[in-house]
Structures are given as C-alpha cells and as structure tokens.
Amino acid sequence: MNFIENISSFQNIIYIASSILFITGIKMLGKEDTAVKGNFLSAFAMFIAVSITLINVINPLLILIGIGIGAIIGSLIALKVKMTSIPEMVALFNGFGGLATFFIAWSEFNSLPANTFQYVLIMITTFIGGVTFSGSVVAYGKLSERLKVDKSSIITKIFTTIFYISLIYLIYSIVIAKIFTPSFDFYSILLILTLLGGIGFVIPIGGGDMPVVISLLNSFSGIAAAFAGLLLLNNVLIVAGSLVGASGLILTIIMAKAMNRSIGNILFVGYASSSSGPKSEETGEVKPINVSDAYLILENASSVLVIPGYGMAVAQAQHVVRELGELLETNGTEVKYGIHPVAGRMPGHMNVLLAEANVPYDVLVEPDDVNPSMDSVDVAVVIGANDVVNPSATEEPGSPIYGMPIIEAHNARTVFVLKRSMSSGFAGVQNPLFFKENTRMLFGDAKESIGGLVAEFKE
Amino acid sequence: MEEYVLLGFVLILSIYLGLELISKVPSTLHTPLMSGANAISGIALVGALMLGSDSQLQEILAFLAVTFASINVFGGYLVTNRMLKMFKKK
Numbered sequence: 001m002n003f004i005e006n007i008s009s010f011q012n013i014i015y016i017a018s019s020i021l022f023i024t025g026i027k028m029l030g031k032e033d034t035a036v037k038g039n040f041l042s043a044f045a046m047f048i049a050v051s052i053t054l055i056n057v058i059n060p061l062l063i064l065i066g067i068g069i070g071a072i073i074g075s076l077i078a079l080k081v082k083m084t085s086i087p088e089m090v091a092l093f094n095g096f097g098g099l100a101t102f103f104i105a106w107s108e109f110n111s112l113p114a115n116t117f118q119y120v121l122i123m124i125t126t127f128i129g130g131v132t133f134s135g136s137v138v139a140y141g142k143l144s145e146r147l148k149v150d151k152s153s154i155i156t157k158i159f160t161t162i163f164y165i166s167l168i169y170l171i172y173s174i175v176i177a178k179i180f181t182p183s184f185d186f187y188s189i190l191l192i193l194t195l196l197g198g199i200g201f202v203i204p205i206g207g208g209d210m211p212v213v214i215s216l217l218n219s220f221s222g223i224a225a226a227f228a229g230l231l232l233l234n235n236v237l238i239v240a241g242s243l244v245g246a247s248g249l250i251l252t253i254i255m256a257k258a259m260n261r262s263i264g265n266i267l268f269v270g271y272a273s274s275s276s277g278p279k280s281e282e283t284g285e286v287k288p289i290n291v292s293d294a295y296l297i298l299e300n301a302s303s304v305l306v307i308p309g310y311g312m313a314v315a316q317a318q319h320v321v322r323e324l325g326e327l328l329e330t331n332g333t334e335v336k337y338g339i340h341p342v343a344g345r346m347p348g349h350m351n352v353l354l355a356e357a358n359v360p361y362d363v364l365v366e367p368d369d370v371n372p373s374m375d376s377v378d379v380a381v382v383i384g385a386n387d388v389v390n391p392s393a394t395e396e397p398g399s400p401i402y403g404m405p406i407i408e409a410h411n412a413r414t415v416f417v418l419k420r421s422m423s424s425g426f427a428g429v430q431n432p433l434f435f436k437e438n439t440r441m442l443f444g445d446a447k448e449s450i451g452g453l454v455a456e457f458k459e
Numbered sequence: 460m461e462e463y464v465l466l467g468f469v470l471i472l473s474i475y476l477g478l479e480l481i482s483k484v485p486s487t488l489h490t491p492l493m494s495g496a497n498a499i500s501g502i503a504l505v506g507a508l509m510l511g512s513d514s515q516l517q518e519i520l521a522f523l524a525v526t527f528a529s530i531n532v533f534g535g536y537l538v539t540n541r542m543l544k545m546f547k548k549k
Contacts, residue, residue, distance in 0.1 A: 022499060022502075023476065023480070026480060026481065026492075026496065027480050029491065029492055029496075030480065030481055030484040030488060031485075032485065032488065035488060035495075036540065036543045039491075039495050039498075039536065039543060040540075042495060042498065042499055046499070046504075046532060049502065050504055050508065050532075053508040058511070058512050059521070062518065062521075063508060063521070063522070063525055066521075066522045066526040067526075067529045069526050069529070070525065070529020070531075070532070070533060071529055071533045073530050073533075073534075074532065074533030074534030074537070075533050075534070075537055077530075078535075078536075078537035079537060079541070081538070083542075086490065086538065086542065089534070090493060090494050090497055093494075093531050094497045094500070096527040096531045096534075097497065097500040097501050097503055097527070097531040097535075099527045100501075100524045100527045100528035100531065101506070103520045103521075103523050104506045104507055104520075104524050106520055107510045107511065107516075107517050107521060108510070110513075110514065110517055111513060117460070117463060214493070215493060218497055218500070222496065222499070224500075225502050225503045226473075228503060228506045230463065230467070230470065232506050236502065236505060237502055237503070237506050238473060239469065240499050240500070241473075241500065242470055242474045242476075242477055243476070243477040243480075243496070243499060244496045245474060245477065246473075246478045246480075246481065247477055247480075247492060248496060249478070250477075250482060250484075341489070348486055348487065348493075351487045351490065352491075352542060352545070355542075355546045355547070356545055358545075358547070360547050360548050361487045361547070361548065362548050362549050363549065366486055
C-alpha cells in the first residue's frame with residue numbers, strides 16, 4: 001500500500017510543482033512589492049492542481065456545473081462588494097471553504113472507511129470544517145451588523161453550551177471509534193452538533209476581538225483542508241492547507257499580542273470578566289473644541305499624526321481624511337498615519353480603508369515607529385479610535401487593558417479626539433486621554449467634522 | 460498505516476515552513492495575506508474532485524463541496540487581487 005498507487009505518479013509530480021508554487025506565492029504575498037505576483041502565482045498553483053485532478057473525475061458534467069456556479073457566484077461577490085465590507089466577505093468565503101471540507105468528510109464517511117484511523121480523521125475533519133463554516137457565518141453576521149446578540153443573553157449561553165457538548169462528543173466519538181464502527185446515526189449527531197457548536201464558538205466574542213476570531217477561523221479552514229488531505233491521501237491538500245493553517249495562526253498570535261491578551265482569554269473569557277482593579281478617578285474636565293478653532297491649530301502645525309480606529313470605518317470617513325491629509329501637506333505640514341494592529345474589525349482593516357482612499361502605504365506607521373518621537377508631533381488626530389490610544393494601558397496597573405501596546409497619542413503636543421459621544425470603547429474602559437490637559441474633543445460625526453476642516457482649508 | 464506516517468511528516472514540515480515564511484509580515488499586508496491564504500484554503504476543491512459517487516447522497520455531497528470550494532477559490536483570489544491593486548507607494 002503505497003500512497004502513490006492511489007493517484008497516478010504523474011498527478012503527484014504536478015502536485016509537488018503546485019505545492020512549490022503555493023509556497024513561493026505565499027512568501028511573495030508577505031512583501032509589498034511582490035504581493036500581487038504572489039497572489040497570481042498561488043492562483044496558478046491552484047489552477048494546475050485542480051486541472052490535473054479533473055482528469056480522472058468520475059462525473060465530469062456535474063462537477064463542471066458545480067465549478068461554473070461557484071465561479072460565477074464567487075466572482076460576482078468579489079467584484080461587486082464594497083471595500084468597506086471586506087471583513088465580512090473574507091469571513092464568508094472562509095466559511096464556504098470550511099463547508100466544502102465538511103461535505104468531503106461526510107461523503108468519505110459514506111464510502112465506508114477501511115480502518116479506525118480513517119474514522120478518526122473523518123470525525124476531526126467534520127468538526128473543524130463544520131465549526132469553520134457556522135462560526136464564519138456568525139462572524140459574517142456580526143461584522144455586517146445583521147446579527148446582534150448580547151454576550152450575556154440566554155441564546156448566547158445555550159449555543160456556547162452546545163459548543164462544549166459538541167467538543168465532548170467529538171472526543172467521545174474518537175474514543176468509541178476504536179471499539180466499534182460508528183453508525184450513521186451516531187455520525188449524524190456529530191454533523192448537527194458541529195454546525196450548532198460553531199455558532200456557539202463565535203457568538204460570545206465581541207466586536208473588538210473580531211480580528212483574532214477572523215484570523216483563527218482562517219487558520220481552521222486551512223487545518224480542515226490539511227486533514228481532508230490526510231483522509232484522501234493527497235499531498236497538495238496537506239501542504240496548501242498547512243500553509244494556511246500556519247499563516248492564520250501567526251496572524252492570530254500577532255493580534256492577541258497587540259492586545260496583550262492570551263488567545264484563550266479572548267475566546268473564552270472576554271473583557272467582561274477580567275478583574276477590574278481600582279477604577280481611575282477622572283481628573284480634570286473634558287475640553288470641547290469646534291471646527292474653526294481646530295482648523296487654526298492644524299494650520300499652524302508642522303507635523304500631524306492621524307490615528308484612525310473603527311469609528312473611521314463606521315463613519316466612512318477615509319476619503320475626507322485623505323483629502324484633509326493632502327491639504328495639510330500642501331500647507332507644508334508633515335502628515336503620517338499611526339496604525340495600531342488591532343484597530344478595526346480585522347487584521348489590517350485600517351490599511352485597506354486608507355489604501356482604498358488612495359493614501360500611499362509608506363506614510364502609514366506602526367506604534368513602535370511613532371511612539372519614540374511622539375513628543376515632536378504637533379497634533380495627533382484620533383478618529384474614532386479609543387482603546388488603542390488609552391493611556392491606562394501604560395499608566396494604570398489595575399486596568400483591564402494594562403500592558404496592551406498603544407499609540408501614545410497623549411504624548412503629542414496637542415491631541416484632537418473626534419468622537420460621537422463620551423461612551424467608552426469596546427473594552428468598556430474609561431479613557432483618561434479625554435481628560436488630559438492637552439486634549440481637545442471634537443464631538444460629532446467624524447466624516448462631518450473632517451469635512452468641516454477640509455472646507456475651512458479650502459476657503 | 461505507513462502512508463499516514465509519511466503524510467503526517469509532510470503535514471508537520473509544511474506547518475513549520477508556513478510558520479517560518481509568514482512570521483514577519485508588515486501590518487499593511489495583514490488583510491491581503493489573510494484573504495490570499497483564505498483563497499488557498501479553497502484547495503479543498505481538489506479534495507472535492509476526488510470524492511466517490513457510489514450513491515445519490517455522495518453525488519450531491521460532491522456537487523455541493525465542489526460548488527462551495529469554487530466560490531472560495533474564485534472569490535478569494537479576486538478579492539485579494541482587488542485589494543492588493545489599491546496599495547500604492549507615494
């Protein structure tokens with residue numbers, strides 16, 4: 001029993017070539033200059049792997065119809081979707097990949113597996129694929145704000161419990177597979193529990209933690225594909241799936257580090273139950289500012305740092321922000337954008353929005369690059385960001401977000417905070433930045449406020 | 460069992476390779492990388508093409524797996540490409 005006998009050697013050689021192209025492609029995807037080419041290379045790798053597999057397909061007509069439908073739906077969504085909806089689109093595509101592996105495992109169960117190990121692989125693949133699918137659909141619902149469920153509601157609790165039950169059932173079915181051959185009834189319970197459990201996996205996780213969940217689900221879809229590869233004895237599935245699993249895992253770790261929390265804490269605890277130490281007494285008062293006064297200060301500034309957050313995405317303010325940036329530059333001001341890794345709802349969310357508004361990526365800076373020289377920044381303009389600029393993270397050991405790396409906007413000479421109201425951020429922590437001596441609050445919709453500043457500059 | 464050991468070896472090496480390749484990615488590219496990796500996970504399409512069709516249920520499952528994996532592949536690559544095209548240097 002050599003695995004090469006299962007599929008012809010020729011196919012295997014093509015799979016190896018495809019694997020190499022995938023590896024090169026994903027490597028190139030990690031650098032700005034080569035990213036577009038890297039994506040093409042990986043698409044080409046996919047093309048040859050699929051083409052060579054099509055040769056010995058049993059029912060070509062049905063398969064080609066399936067590919068055709070998938071191609072039309074996928075392309076339409078990809079080309080029509082607005083750039084601001086990218087987070088939920090990625091979540092949805094990811095879910096479909098998971099659903100495909102879920103069906104693969106199901107079909108393999110019906111082809112009567114030869115040994116215990118295959119049964120175990122089927123159970124695991126079903127579980128990961130199913131959780132990826134329903135979890136991603138919930139993430140899609142949350143990101144597109146179609147689904148609003150309170151963390152402490154009874155629905156959340158029921159689904160969370162089902163998730164744990166499904167996990168226990170998975171372990172049970174792996175153990176039991178050694179003793180007797182699982183019946184279809186036994187397996188169908190796993191199918192249902194898995195799909196419901198996936199809902200419970202994502203439903204308690206709040207908006208600001210979404211970047212972590214999205215990356216993790218991305219990783220899962222890869223791992224599911226890799227397990228399907230073990231099941232079908234196919235090496236290209238294993239290689240490509242593992243690459244995705246690893247890249248998703250790394251992004252998950254980067255996101256968790258940027259919040260100074262463990263992955264377990266984000267998934268299973270959330271901010272609500274983190275110990276609330278001594279609450280900081282709010283000292284000083286909030287100093288509001290209006291658009292024309294803000295304009296006067298900006299006009300005389302020689303360096304400005306824009307710090308966007310989820311609020312900029314909500315207000316769709318990226319285009320006016322770019323316009324303001326350009327006007328400031330013509331006025332002789334140096335403009336940079338400070339981007340926190342977890343600002344927004346997915347990894348790199350702010351980068352995509354600003355790129356859409358034609359902001360070149362080389363004026364975007366990361367917290368580590370901008371913090372040391374923050375005292376030379378004349379005005380830091382915080383647009384709809386909150387937790388990522390909260391000085392409690394560095395000053396208050398009792399705060400739930402203590403230790404989280406932030407953009408130290410409070411060290412700039414003047415700070416403008418554009419905000420709709422005084423509500424706290426996702427973490428539910430009050431932000432002392434708003435009460436600092438050098439902070440001015442510009443209340444109102446970010447798009448309107450920035451638009452007002454743009455109008456002042458044009459006059 | 461031997462083939463599983465061999466393929467398990469491929470699995471471990473690929474994960475290790477993936478971790479090494481992607482450990483340093485500029486945050487600008489986090490979204491495209493995620494979206495591009497997501498498209499690659501559409502490799503499940505190859506798995507879907509290998510499925511048997513002994514019963515009607517299996518035919519349906521194979522058809523659904525192929526369709527959804529194809530949405531993932533086409534949608535994933537096109538969205539990634541669209542996104543990457545927006546990133547410009549000054």
